Amino acid sequence: MSDVADRVRKIVVEHLGVEEDKVVDGASFIDDLGADSLDTVELVMAFEEEFGIEIPDDAAETIQSFGDATKFITAAS
Amino acid sequence: MFDLTGKNALITGASGGIGGEIAKTLHAAGATVGLSGTRVEPLEALAAELGERAHVLPCNLSDGEAVDALPKQAADAMGSVDILVNNAGITRDQIFMRMKDDEWDDVINVNLTSTMRLCRGVMRGMMKARWGRIVNVSSIVGATGNPGQANYAASKAGMVGMSKSIAYEVASRGITVNCVAPGFIATAMTDKLTDEQKDKINVQIPAGRMGTPEEIAAATLYLASEQAGYVTGATLHVNGGMAML
Secondary structure (H helix, E strand, O other): OHHHHHHHHHHHHHHHOOOHHHOOOOOEOOOOOOOOHHHHHHHHHHHHHHHOOOOOHHHHOOOOEHHHHHHHHHHHO | OOOOOOOEEEEOOOOOHHHHHHHHHHHHOOOEEEEEEOOHHHHHHHHHHHOOOEEEEEOOOOOHHHHHHHHHHHHHHHOOOOEEEEOOOOOOOOOHHHOOHHHHHHHHHHHHHHHHHHHHHHHHHHHHHOOEEEEEEOOHHHHHOOOOOHHHHHHHHHHHHHHHHHHHHHHHHOEEEEEEEEOOEOOHHHHOOOHHHHHHHHHOOOOOOOEOHHHHHHHHHHHHOHHHOOOOOOEEEEOOOOOOO
């Protein structure tokens, strides 16, 4: 789990250019981390690549926060 | 001036007069080209003429699943799709009062829906690459209308609105989406017209002649180039002044 969280956090920090300590479980990509809707699509693409998983569109739409992402990826990988 | 070396371009309708010329022009500028179309023979002939850096990718654009599969086939063959030219189009002309649902649906499906599917299919790769060029071949008729072509005009105007919307969404990622809108272009299709018919058309064109496929290809090359990176959501009208928009 912590490994997944670290890797997801790294992607979010790199992609959105935010401070690492802002990337907490409840942090919403759009409301708290300044992402636009296209950024969220790109984050999902980056997660798919990093973890070698497929995230279908309907699942991708439920991934709104850092916590959502780690939870989904932990379950999927 | 325009160098496409290292870029991979997918061109639909490459078996036709305008599409074939677009493929030749992008290829001559250094691009690797994926030639798509329904008829395999002319595609093979064009690929043989171009030699290296040419791939034949047959696709029936009225088959949604085949269209969805095309971007991946093109990326597998060429390594990526950096440039997409949606040139393929059909007509099913009919006076509007007699227009059948299938005449409407066929034209919208092939001209507009397949363009949407291909744009969607190449977007992921372009987003990752932070670079992409989409050129959708619309028509003067999409802006002016034309009797007997309510379906065709709707499909071509639809391409313009769709292109502008996509252009908005992806502009910040280095991807441009534009249209080229040809007027009357001399192709095998217009060769069938009588001299009298041609004269009637030419009178309406300030330039006094039909355009050439090369002139459409040149506009496409520009929009596909690095130099056109600040041009997006635009429609480049190439019509000899027939409609000054």
